[in-house]
Amino acid sequence: MNRILLLGAPGSGKGTQAAKITQNYGIPAIATGDILRENVAAGTPLGLEAKRYMEAGELVPDDLIIALMNDRMHEDDAKNGYILDGFPRTIAQAEALDEFLAKSGGELDHVFYLTAPKDVLIARIAGRRVCPQCGAIYHMTRFPPKTPGVCDVCGAAIIQRKDDNAETAENRIDVYERQTKPLIEYYEKKGILMTFDSALGSEIVQAKIDEVMAA
Numbered sequence: 001m002n003r004i005l006l007l008g009a010p011g012s013g014k015g016t017q018a019a020k021i022t023q024n025y026g027i028p029a030i031a032t033g034d035i036l037r038e039n040v041a042a043g044t045p046l047g048l049e050a051k052r053y054m055e056a057g058e059l060v061p062d063d064l065i066i067a068l069m070n071d072r073m074h075e076d077d078a079k080n081g082y083i084l085d086g087f088p089r090t091i092a093q094a095e096a097l098d099e100f101l102a103k104s105g106g107e108l109d110h111v112f113y114l115t116a117p118k119d120v121l122i123a124r125i126a127g128r129r130v131c132p133q134c135g136a137i138y139h140m141t142r143f144p145p146k147t148p149g150v151c152d153v154c155g156a157a158i159i160q161r162k163d164d165n166a167e168t169a170e171n172r173i174d175v176y177e178r179q180t181k182p183l184i185e186y187y188e189k190k191g192i193l194m195t196f197d198s199a200l201g202s203e204i205v206q207a208k209i210d211e212v213m214a215a
Protein backbone atom coordinates (compact mmCIF):
# COMPACT_ATOMS: atom_id res chain seq x y z
CA MET A 1 0.00 0.00 0.00
CA ASN A 2 1.31 3.44 -0.86
CA ARG A 3 -0.07 6.40 1.05
CA ILE A 4 1.92 9.41 0.00
CA LEU A 5 1.74 13.05 0.97
CA LEU A 6 3.30 15.78 -1.18
CA LEU A 7 4.17 18.95 0.72
CA GLY A 8 5.56 22.19 -0.66
CA ALA A 9 4.85 25.80 -1.52
CA PRO A 10 2.67 26.83 -4.47
CA GLY A 11 4.68 26.13 -7.62
CA SER A 12 7.05 23.65 -5.95
CA GLY A 13 5.92 20.89 -8.32
CA LYS A 14 3.43 18.87 -6.24
CA GLY A 15 0.95 18.46 -9.10
CA THR A 16 3.73 17.63 -11.57
CA GLN A 17 5.17 14.88 -9.33
CA ALA A 18 1.72 13.57 -8.37
CA ALA A 19 0.95 13.00 -12.08
CA LYS A 20 4.22 11.05 -12.52
CA ILE A 21 3.58 8.88 -9.45
CA THR A 22 0.05 8.11 -10.66
CA GLN A 23 1.41 7.19 -14.08
CA ASN A 24 4.18 4.98 -12.69
CA TYR A 25 2.41 3.33 -9.74
CA GLY A 26 -1.30 3.48 -10.64
CA ILE A 27 -2.39 5.17 -7.42
CA PRO A 28 -4.81 8.09 -7.59
CA ALA A 29 -3.75 11.66 -6.87
CA ILE A 30 -6.20 13.46 -4.60
CA ALA A 31 -5.62 17.18 -5.12
CA THR A 32 -7.79 19.48 -3.02
CA GLY A 33 -7.07 22.42 -5.35
CA ASP A 34 -8.39 20.45 -8.36
CA ILE A 35 -11.48 19.26 -6.46
CA LEU A 36 -12.20 22.83 -5.35
CA ARG A 37 -11.74 24.20 -8.90
CA GLU A 38 -14.18 21.55 -10.21
CA ASN A 39 -16.69 22.68 -7.59
CA VAL A 40 -16.19 26.33 -8.53
CA ALA A 41 -16.71 25.51 -12.22
CA ALA A 42 -19.85 23.49 -11.43
CA GLY A 43 -21.23 26.23 -9.13
CA THR A 44 -21.83 23.85 -6.20
CA PRO A 45 -22.43 25.36 -2.70
CA LEU A 46 -18.85 24.35 -1.78
CA GLY A 47 -17.52 25.99 -4.95
CA LEU A 48 -19.46 29.20 -4.31
CA GLU A 49 -18.05 29.37 -0.77
CA ALA A 50 -14.48 28.42 -1.76
CA LYS A 51 -14.18 30.77 -4.76
CA ARG A 52 -13.51 34.00 -2.85
CA TYR A 53 -10.79 32.41 -0.72
CA MET A 54 -9.08 30.83 -3.72
CA GLU A 55 -9.13 33.98 -5.84
CA ALA A 56 -7.54 35.91 -2.95
CA GLY A 57 -4.91 33.20 -2.42
CA GLU A 58 -6.23 32.44 1.09
CA LEU A 59 -6.94 28.99 2.49
CA VAL A 60 -10.50 27.66 2.34
CA PRO A 61 -11.77 27.11 5.94
CA ASP A 62 -10.66 23.87 7.59
CA ASP A 63 -14.17 22.53 8.28
CA LEU A 64 -15.07 22.60 4.57
CA ILE A 65 -11.82 20.93 3.53
CA ILE A 66 -11.97 18.24 6.24
CA ALA A 67 -15.57 17.32 5.30
CA LEU A 68 -14.59 17.21 1.63
CA MET A 69 -11.59 14.96 2.28
CA ASN A 70 -13.47 12.62 4.62
CA ASP A 71 -15.81 11.88 1.72
CA ARG A 72 -13.10 11.69 -0.94
CA MET A 73 -10.81 9.36 0.98
CA HIS A 74 -13.65 6.88 1.47
CA GLU A 75 -14.13 6.46 -2.29
CA ASP A 76 -13.29 3.07 -3.81
CA ASP A 77 -10.24 4.15 -5.79
CA ALA A 78 -8.48 5.26 -2.58
CA LYS A 79 -8.67 1.81 -0.94
CA ASN A 80 -5.25 0.71 -2.20
CA GLY A 81 -3.37 3.92 -1.61
CA TYR A 82 -3.31 7.53 -2.74
CA ILE A 83 -1.19 10.61 -3.23
CA LEU A 84 -2.35 13.63 -1.24
CA ASP A 85 -1.55 16.88 -3.08
CA GLY A 86 -2.52 20.06 -1.22
CA PHE A 87 -3.97 18.40 1.90
CA PRO A 88 -3.26 18.81 4.77
CA ARG A 89 -2.33 22.49 4.74
CA THR A 90 -2.84 23.36 8.42
CA ILE A 91 -2.16 21.58 11.69
CA ALA A 92 -5.94 21.12 12.17
CA GLN A 93 -6.14 19.38 8.81
CA ALA A 94 -3.11 17.19 9.65
CA GLU A 95 -4.77 16.14 12.91
CA ALA A 96 -7.99 15.32 11.02
CA LEU A 97 -5.94 13.20 8.61
CA ASP A 98 -4.31 11.38 11.54
CA GLU A 99 -7.78 10.58 12.90
CA PHE A 100 -8.93 9.33 9.53
CA LEU A 101 -5.82 7.14 9.22
CA ALA A 102 -6.23 5.78 12.76
CA LYS A 103 -9.86 4.81 12.02
CA SER A 104 -8.91 3.08 8.78
CA GLY A 105 -6.01 1.28 10.48
CA GLY A 106 -3.26 2.75 8.34
CA GLU A 107 -0.59 5.40 8.27
CA LEU A 108 1.24 7.53 5.73
CA ASP A 109 4.17 5.73 4.10
CA HIS A 110 6.03 8.77 2.79
CA VAL A 111 5.88 12.54 3.06
CA PHE A 112 7.81 14.10 0.17
CA TYR A 113 8.65 17.75 0.79
CA LEU A 114 9.55 19.74 -2.35
CA THR A 115 11.57 22.94 -1.90
CA ALA A 116 12.48 25.83 -4.22
CA PRO A 117 13.45 29.48 -3.69
CA LYS A 118 10.69 32.09 -3.88
CA ASP A 119 11.85 33.63 -7.19
CA VAL A 120 11.74 30.17 -8.80
CA LEU A 121 8.23 29.58 -7.41
CA ILE A 122 6.96 32.90 -8.77
CA ALA A 123 8.47 32.27 -12.23
CA ARG A 124 6.90 28.81 -12.36
CA ILE A 125 3.48 30.05 -11.28
CA ALA A 126 3.57 32.93 -13.79
CA GLY A 127 4.49 30.58 -16.64
CA ARG A 128 2.16 27.72 -15.74
CA ARG A 129 -0.69 26.76 -18.04
CA VAL A 130 -3.11 23.90 -17.32
CA CYS A 131 -5.57 21.83 -19.25
CA PRO A 132 -9.08 22.45 -17.85
CA GLN A 133 -10.25 19.12 -19.29
CA CYS A 134 -7.65 16.53 -18.24
CA GLY A 135 -5.54 18.50 -15.72
CA ALA A 136 -2.21 18.22 -17.58
CA ILE A 137 0.30 20.84 -16.40
CA TYR A 138 2.58 22.86 -18.72
CA HIS A 139 5.03 25.72 -18.45
CA MET A 140 5.23 28.31 -21.24
CA THR A 141 9.01 28.09 -21.55
CA ARG A 142 10.13 24.92 -19.72
CA PHE A 143 7.40 22.40 -20.61
CA PRO A 144 5.35 23.93 -23.45
CA PRO A 145 2.78 21.82 -25.30
CA LYS A 146 3.83 20.56 -28.77
CA THR A 147 1.20 22.77 -30.44
CA PRO A 148 1.02 26.21 -28.78
CA GLY A 149 -2.11 26.58 -26.65
CA VAL A 150 -3.29 22.97 -27.17
CA CYS A 151 -3.09 20.14 -24.62
CA ASP A 152 -0.84 17.27 -25.82
CA VAL A 153 -2.95 14.73 -23.95
CA CYS A 154 -6.55 15.56 -24.87
CA GLY A 155 -6.43 18.40 -27.43
CA ALA A 156 -8.35 20.95 -25.30
CA ALA A 157 -7.29 24.61 -25.19
CA ILE A 158 -4.96 25.17 -22.22
CA ILE A 159 -5.61 28.05 -19.83
CA GLN A 160 -3.97 30.11 -17.08
CA ARG A 161 -5.43 29.55 -13.59
CA LYS A 162 -7.21 32.59 -12.13
CA ASP A 163 -4.98 32.53 -9.04
CA ASP A 164 -1.76 32.39 -11.11
CA ASN A 165 -1.23 36.16 -11.23
CA ALA A 166 1.76 37.86 -9.55
CA GLU A 167 -0.19 39.44 -6.68
CA THR A 168 -2.17 36.34 -5.69
CA ALA A 169 0.92 34.13 -6.08
CA GLU A 170 2.83 36.30 -3.59
CA ASN A 171 -0.03 36.00 -1.10
CA ARG A 172 -0.30 32.22 -1.62
CA ILE A 173 3.39 31.87 -0.80
CA ASP A 174 2.99 34.06 2.33
CA VAL A 175 -0.02 32.01 3.43
CA TYR A 176 2.02 28.85 2.87
CA GLU A 177 4.86 30.22 5.03
CA ARG A 178 2.49 31.07 7.88
CA GLN A 179 -0.06 28.26 7.82
CA THR A 180 1.42 25.26 6.04
CA LYS A 181 5.14 25.34 6.84
CA PRO A 182 4.56 24.22 10.47
CA LEU A 183 3.62 20.85 8.95
CA ILE A 184 7.27 20.27 8.05
CA GLU A 185 8.13 19.95 11.73
CA TYR A 186 4.93 17.96 12.37
CA TYR A 187 5.99 15.26 9.88
CA GLU A 188 9.70 15.51 10.72
CA LYS A 189 8.78 14.49 14.28
CA LYS A 190 6.97 11.44 12.89
CA GLY A 191 10.18 10.48 11.04
CA ILE A 192 8.55 10.14 7.61
CA LEU A 193 9.56 13.42 5.93
CA MET A 194 11.98 13.37 2.99
CA THR A 195 13.13 16.65 1.42
CA PHE A 196 13.85 17.10 -2.31
CA ASP A 197 15.30 20.19 -3.97
CA SER A 198 12.77 20.78 -6.72
CA ALA A 199 14.87 23.58 -8.24
CA LEU A 200 16.97 20.74 -9.69
CA GLY A 201 14.29 19.97 -12.27
CA SER A 202 11.28 17.69 -12.35
CA GLU A 203 13.03 14.65 -13.88
CA ILE A 204 15.69 14.60 -11.17
CA VAL A 205 13.03 14.92 -8.46
CA GLN A 206 11.05 12.14 -10.12
CA ALA A 207 14.12 9.84 -10.19
CA LYS A 208 14.79 10.49 -6.49
CA ILE A 209 11.16 9.75 -5.59
CA ASP A 210 11.35 6.55 -7.65
CA GLU A 211 14.42 5.44 -5.67
CA VAL A 212 12.54 5.85 -2.39
CA MET A 213 9.40 4.14 -3.69
CA ALA A 214 11.42 1.18 -5.00
CA ALA A 215 13.34 0.67 -1.73
Ligand code: AP5
Residues within 6 Å of the ligand: 008, 009, 010, 011, 012, 013, 014, 015, 016, 017, 032, 033, 034, 036, 053, 054, 055, 057, 058, 059, 060, 061, 065, 085, 086, 087, 088, 089, 093, 124, 125, 127, 128, 129, 137, 138, 139, 140, 142, 143, 163, 172, 198, 199, 200, 201, 202, 203, 205
Ligand atom coordinates in the same frame (compact mmCIF):
# COMPACT_ATOMS: atom_id res chain seq x y z
P1 AP5 B 1 -3.63 24.21 -5.18
O1 AP5 B 1 -4.28 23.93 -6.46
O2 AP5 B 1 -3.27 23.08 -4.28
O3 AP5 B 1 -2.38 25.14 -5.46
P2 AP5 B 1 -0.96 25.32 -4.72
O4 AP5 B 1 -0.67 24.60 -3.47
O5 AP5 B 1 -0.87 26.79 -4.67
O6 AP5 B 1 -0.02 24.58 -5.62
P3 AP5 B 1 0.16 24.79 -7.12
O7 AP5 B 1 -0.87 24.02 -7.88
O8 AP5 B 1 0.26 26.28 -7.41
O9 AP5 B 1 1.64 24.25 -7.36
P4 AP5 B 1 2.25 22.80 -7.47
O10 AP5 B 1 3.20 22.60 -6.32
O11 AP5 B 1 1.22 21.74 -7.71
O12 AP5 B 1 3.14 23.03 -8.78
P5 AP5 B 1 3.01 22.45 -10.25
O13 AP5 B 1 3.34 20.99 -10.27
O14 AP5 B 1 1.73 22.87 -10.92
O15 AP5 B 1 -4.56 25.17 -4.28
C1 AP5 B 1 -5.19 26.31 -4.85
C2 AP5 B 1 -6.04 26.98 -3.79
O16 AP5 B 1 -7.07 26.08 -3.31
C3 AP5 B 1 -5.31 27.43 -2.50
O17 AP5 B 1 -4.70 28.69 -2.66
C4 AP5 B 1 -6.47 27.44 -1.49
O18 AP5 B 1 -7.26 28.60 -1.64
C5 AP5 B 1 -7.31 26.25 -1.91
N1 AP5 B 1 -6.92 25.00 -1.20
C6 AP5 B 1 -6.40 23.86 -1.77
N2 AP5 B 1 -6.18 22.92 -0.85
C7 AP5 B 1 -6.54 23.46 0.35
C8 AP5 B 1 -6.52 22.98 1.70
N3 AP5 B 1 -6.06 21.75 2.00
N4 AP5 B 1 -6.93 23.83 2.68
C9 AP5 B 1 -7.40 25.05 2.39
N5 AP5 B 1 -7.46 25.58 1.14
C10 AP5 B 1 -7.03 24.78 0.13
O19 AP5 B 1 4.24 23.21 -10.94
C11 AP5 B 1 4.20 24.62 -11.12
C12 AP5 B 1 4.86 24.97 -12.48
O20 AP5 B 1 6.25 24.67 -12.42
C13 AP5 B 1 4.30 24.18 -13.66
O21 AP5 B 1 4.24 25.04 -14.78
C14 AP5 B 1 5.31 23.05 -13.88
O22 AP5 B 1 5.37 22.69 -15.24
C15 AP5 B 1 6.61 23.68 -13.39
N6 AP5 B 1 7.47 22.74 -12.67
C16 AP5 B 1 7.08 21.83 -11.74
N7 AP5 B 1 8.15 21.18 -11.24
C17 AP5 B 1 9.24 21.71 -11.86
C18 AP5 B 1 10.64 21.48 -11.72
N8 AP5 B 1 11.14 20.59 -10.85
N9 AP5 B 1 11.48 22.22 -12.49
C19 AP5 B 1 10.99 23.15 -13.34
N10 AP5 B 1 9.68 23.42 -13.50
C20 AP5 B 1 8.81 22.71 -12.76
